[in-house]
Amino acid sequence: MLLSLAVFAIGVFGFLTRRNIILVLMSLELMLNAVNINLVAISHYMQDLRGQILALFIIAVAAAEAAIGLAIVIALFRNKATASVDEIKEMHG
Amino acid sequence: MTVQLFFAYFAFAIVLLSVIVITRRNPVHSVLWMLLLFFHIAGLYLLLNAEFLAVVQIIVYAGGIMVLFLFVVLLVNLRDEVSVGRFIGASPTGFTFAVALFVLVFMSLRAFVLAPPGKYTIELIQQETHTKALGKLLYTEYLFPFEIAGLILTVAIVGALVLAKRRLKS
Numbered sequence: 675m676l677l678s679l680a681v682f683a684i685g686v687f688g689f690l691t692r693r694n695i696i697l698v699l700m701s702l703e704l705m706l707n708a709v710n711i712n713l714v715a716i717s718h719y720m721q722d723l724r725g726q727i728l729a730l731f732i733i734a735v736a737a738a739e740a741a742i743g744l745a746i747v748i749a750l751f752r753n754k755a756t757a758s759v760d761e762i763k764e765m766h767g
Numbered sequence: 768m769t770v771q772l773f774f775a776y777f778a779f780a781i782v783l784l785s786v787i788v789i790t791r792r793n794p795v796h797s798v799l800w801m802l803l804l805f806f807h808i809a810g811l812y813l814l815l816n817a818e819f820l821a822v823v824q825i826i827v828y829a830g831g832i833m834v835l836f837l838f839v840v841l842l843v844n845l846r847d848e849v850s851v852g853r854f855i856g857a858s859p860t861g862f863t864f865a866v867a868l869f870v871l872v873f874m875s876l877r878a879f880v881l882a883p884p885g886k887y888t889i890e891l892i893q894q895e896t897h898t899k900a901l902g903k904l905l906y907t908e909y910l911f912p913f914e915i916a917g918l919i920l921t922v923a924i925v926g927a928l929v930l931a932k933r934r935l936k937s
Contacts, residue, residue, distance in 0.1 A: 696794055696836065696839060696840055696843070697789065697794060697797060699836075700788065700789075700797060700798070700801060700836065701789055703801075703828075703832065704785055704788065704789070704801075704804075707804075707805075707808055707828075710808075710820075711781075711808060711811060714811075714812055714815050714817050714820060715815055717815075717817070718815040718816055718817065723900060723901055723904050724904070726817055726819075726820055726901060727901065727904060727905055727909050729817075729820055730820065730823065730901075730905070731912060731913075731916050733820075733823060733824070733827050733828070734916045734919065734920060735916070735919060736828075736832070737827055737831060737832060737920065737923075738919050738920050738922070738923030738924075739923070740832045740835055740836070741835065741923050741924065741926075741927040742923050742926055742927055742930070744835055744836065744839045744927070744931075745926070745927035745928075745930035745931040746930055747839055747843065748839060748842065748843070748930070748931045749930045749931060751842075751843045
């Protein structure tokens with residue numbers, strides 16, 4: 675669990691500080707993976723499979739989230755030609 | 768002893784690789800390190816008797832999501848990114864938040880009590896095979912959430928297509 679916590683903290687750090695929006699999305703994946711590690715570990719020690727079912731759903735939702743996030747990045751890049759979070763200041767195209 | 772050794776290796780490798788992933792200057796390097804990270808996480812799942820999840824981890828994350836990331840990194844031209852600084856200006860604040868969260872949860876971990884063990888012991892799972900046990904639970908007790916997950920994936924695919932599609936005439 676300490677391991678999961680450490681990975682989650684690193685993910686939060688990356689999420690809050692990276693300039694490139696793709697790296698921000700990857701930090702998000704990192705955090706989801708940390709939660710998954712925790713779920714599987716507790717599921718193992720509790721001898722209960724429900725944690726692993728939940729981890730399975732998290733993987734599915736993470737895949738959906740990655741697809742949507744990257745589609746937004748592509749649409750953004752087409753409009754603004756930048757992937758830096760500093761330069762995205764307005765929402766209207 | 769061997770199990771602890773393996774766990775120590777995986778834990779160390781996972782933390783190290785996560786740090787590497789978020790500090791690389793080149794996003795392509797970052798994605799490739801993350802691939803290695805996902806393989807290590809799959810190894811950890813194997814260690815925790817979750818074979819099916821380990822396989823799903825490799826297929827979905829390493830096979831699907833990472834290829835998607837790699838495509839986008841290559842599609843979006845990031846040549847100037849390498850020269851510009853990696854972190855935003857307010858990065859000390861982000862670092863402080865992350866450390867504060869770590870310390871806070873670390874302190875509260877001491878109060879953690881494990882619930883009484885359930886019925887899925889390792890012997891039972893080995894007897895029934897892991898995938899079968901997981902599938903039985905998934906398709907009986909968790910059938911409705913399973914359907915919802917399918918719906919979410921469909922919506923995501925359609926949404927991604929609509930977002931990324933070039934406008935035919937503007």
